[in-house]
Amino acid sequence: MNATVASAGFLTSVQDLGRTGFRQSGVSSGGALDAHAMRVANALVGNDDNAAGLEATLGKLRLRFDDQRIVAWCGGPFTVRIGDENLPPGHAGLIGAGEELVMAAPNEGSRGWLAISGGIDVPLVLRSRSTDLRGNFGGHDGRTLRDGDVLPLGKHGDLEIAAPWISEWSAPAPWAVTAPRDRFLRIVRGANWDRFTPEAQISLVTASFTVTPDSDRMGARLDGPNLDGNEAGDLLSEAVAPGTLQVPPSGQPILLLGDCQTIGGYPQIAHVITVDLPIAAQLWPGDHVRFHEVTLAEAQQLFLERENDFARFRVGLDLHRS
Amino acid sequence: MEIEPLGDSALIVRVVNNFEHGPDAALNAVLRVFHSLEAAAIPGVIELAPAYSTVAVFYDPARISRTELSPSPFDCLTAKIEGALQNQSRGAGEGASSRALEIPVCYDPEFAFDLGHVAVHGGLSEAEVVRRHAGARYRVNCVGFTPGFPYLTGLPTELATPRRATPRTEIPAGSVAIGGAQTGIYPSKSPGGWNVIGRTPLRLFDVKHEPPAMFQAGDRITLRQISREEFDSLRQ
Numbered sequence: 221m222n223a224t225v226a227s228a229g230f231l232t233s234v235q236d237l238g239r240t241g242f243r244q245s246g247v248s249s250g251g252a253l254d255a256h257a258m259r260v261a262n263a264l265v266g267n268d269d270n271a272a273g274l275e276a277t278l279g280k281l282r283l284r285f286d287d288q289r290i291v292a293w294c295g296g297p298f299t300v301r302i303g304d305e306n307l308p309p310g311h312a313g314l315i316g317a318g319e320e321l322v323m324a325a326p327n328e329g330s331r332g333w334l335a336i337s338g339g340i341d342v343p344l345v346l347r348s349r350s351t352d353l354r355g356n357f358g359g360h361d362g363r364t365l366r367d368g369d370v371l372p373l374g375k376h377g378d379l380e381i382a383a384p385w386i387s388e389w390s391a392p393a394p395w396a397v398t399a400p401r402d403r404f405l406r407i408v409r410g411a412n413w414d415r416f417t418p419e420a421q422i423s424l425v426t427a428s429f430t431v432t433p434d435s436d437r438m439g440a441r442l443d444g445p446n447l448d449g450n451e452a453g454d455l456l457s458e459a460v461a462p463g464t465l466q467v468p469p470s471g472q473p474i475l476l477l478g479d480c481q482t483i484g485g486y487p488q489i490a491h492v493i494t495v496d497l498p499i500a501a502q503l504w505p506g507d508h509v510r511f512h513e514v515t516l517a518e519a520q521q522l523f524l525e526r527e528n529d530f531a532r533f534r535v536g537l538d539l540h541r542s
Numbered sequence: 543m544e545i546e547p548l549g550d551s552a553l554i555v556r557v558v559n560n561f562e563h564g565p566d567a568a569l570n571a572v573l574r575v576f577h578s579l580e581a582a583a584i585p586g587v588i589e590l591a592p593a594y595s596t597v598a599v600f601y602d603p604a605r606i607s608r609t610e611l612s613p614s615p616f617d618c619l620t621a622k623i624e625g626a627l628q629n630q631s632r633g634a635g636e637g638a639s640s641r642a643l644e645i646p647v648c649y650d651p652e653f654a655f656d657l658g659h660v661a662v663h664g665g666l667s668e669a670e671v672v673r674r675h676a677g678a679r680y681r682v683n684c685v686g687f688t689p690g691f692p693y694l695t696g697l698p699t700e701l702a703t704p705r706r707a708t709p710r711t712e713i714p715a716g717s718v719a720i721g722g723a724q725t726g727i728y729p730s731k732s733p734g735g736w737n738v739i740g741r742t743p744l745r746l747f748d749v750k751h752e753p754p755a756m757f758q759a760g761d762r763i764t765l766r767q768i769s770r771e772e773f774d775s776l777r778q
Contacts, residue, residue: 243591243600245747245755246686345749355689355730357749411546411554457684457693459591459598461552483593483686491549519550520603520615527604 221286223336225369226320229280234340234359234371235333236272239348243482249462250358251350252333253437253478253501256526257294260395261335263534264292264312264387266377266541271339272349274365276332281323288379289315290337294391296329296399296502305384310396312387314379329399329502338376353437354479389540391533398498403509405475405496408516410465410488412455420447420471424489425513429473433505437479440503446471449487457485463492463500465511475500493519495526543575543627545620552600553616555579555623559595565695568595569683573640573760575627582626584619592759593684599623640681640760645727647676647718647765648773649740656706656737660720664700672767674698675718675739680725680763690729690747690755694763697725709735716741718765729755743768743776 225232237258238251252258252275259269274281279298292312293300300307301322307313315321323332342349342360351359360369390396413421429444447467460466464476466486475492476484477500492500493514503509514522544556557575558568576592579599586605591598603615612618649657649672661668680696687693702723710733713719717728719736728734729746746756757763768776 240588240600242689242754243589243598244685244758245753246689246691247754346752346754352689355747355749408547408550411548456594456596457686458554458593458596459548459552461549461598461600463549481687482591483684488548493550516547516550516616517614523550523603524615 221373223286223289223340223371223373224284225282225365225367225371226284227280227282228365228367228369229276229278229323231277232281232365233275233351233353234272234342234349234365235275235351236349237270238478239346239350239352239358242346243459246482247346247352247355248479248482250352250479251348253331254295254333254398254498256395256498256530257333257398257501258335259530260310260391260533261292261294261333262339263530263537264310264391265290265335265337267335267337267339271335271374272342272359273333273335273340276323276334278330279323279325279332281334283321285315285317285319285321285373287317289373289376290379291315291321291334293323293332293334294396294398295332296326297397298326298332299324303384305386307386308390308396310391310393311389314381314385326399328401330504331501336373338374341372341374352479387540389537392529399502400499403499403503403507405492405499405509405511406514406519407465407490407492407511408514408519410490412487413489415449415451415487416467416489417448417450420449420489423447424473425511428508428510431503431505431507431509435503435505437477439477439480440475440500442473442475442509444472447473447489455485455487457483460484460488461491463494463497464488465490465492475503477501493522495519495522545623547616548598550616551603552598553619555597555599557595557597565683566681569681569760572597574630576759578626578630579623582622584622584626586615586619593686640762641758642762642764643757644764644766645742645744646768646772646776647740647742648768648770649676650770650773652770653714653717653741654739655710656703656719657739660701660703660737660739663703666700671701671739675701675725676765676767678765680765682757682759682761682763684759685755685757687726688728688730688732690757692726692746692757692761692763694725697723699723701725703737705735706737709733710738713738714741716743716746718742741773743773
């Protein structure tokens, strides 16, 4: 059974939680830029965390389904409709055979993640169904979706409910809608923090930075006060990760996102913490963002708390279904 | 050796500090750490990435086993890595042997967009640039930039040529190029600023293979100059 892409929207791609194990071959992790949103949506429709769904950018996505499916989405505050019904973020909804799902443009933020029960059953490439848009492999023919594409869907359990149906239960609100108006990203210091002047260090955590137009899934380029180094000399290239804030000689930082390259030679002033990557994944040209420093211990504590919360959320969903 | 955080879900093992004084020895030390950590298979570690003087360790903080005395995933993983590397230094010293690969390269003018520029910059004839480039022995220092791209050290110093001021928007797959003191081979079509002097017919990155990249850090590389005819016959 398939889903047909009636309208592919601005930039939609098949993504799962990413591709791991090939970093030493230069393959980036990729996957849903907000992996947490993708797994929450998957949990809502009864999929494994890592099932492949769609990452939609600025919406305008329309899909038609061959058979009944449960769908759910998280991310920027889009308006999503199943036929005439509104599907709120973080809720599961039933879509009938032949019905159309519409994701309209978001009011804030830029990206949304849609899970479909059974998952999108494109072939595994290097152990992942994610689309690597730089390497042009994985996902649907290694590219973004186009109007008329047909996406194979995986098998799912019997549905003993009739449309229209929208779940009463939902994901916690901060997981369902991840595009706050005040964009504060928490950071931990990077390896090259001490190569920057005290003024640069202060600017980083006090100034407002603006996302520039040449931003994409590899990284968000930021415009703000120059972050000057106090040490000359080239660095040897070393690993970077989604969340790394690197500073090229221009002094204007780049916030790396999921499709970033595996190694880089620019000084790393800081890293956005994992639990704030969902906010980073919503950044769009013209958005303003500020940074706030936390300790590594705090960052990891927040990470562990979110993992515990997610495990409890999964247990709760199983109780609803049983 | 130092271990530093790389955000909250990765860390960097700095194996050597004085890379410039002995790149070959430094790379061997990095590879020993890389293979020791691979063999240690520490639960919660997702993947490893060696590059020049460091090995990056990507991990899931929730899957690193912790104790009440030490609740920090970073501290616990650091201790486990230090333990694994101490065992290494007591055990076999040599680490994994490096593979030797021979890569055919055609330096035909059709493929060598910047051969003239490299020749002028080095004060050599084009034929001499080709002779010296094909005759040198190289080593893969790391794989990155684009999937499968090998950064090779061992370029004769007289061939070192600064990157182009304006990068090309498209460099064909297989292009052999010089960027500063390094040489490399573009596995797939991509933009790039290096000086292109030849092309290999081999396919350097193939997602149907595991690992997908032909090269890995530590490989010893020799180049073999081939004719335009042989290029066509070897083309994959």
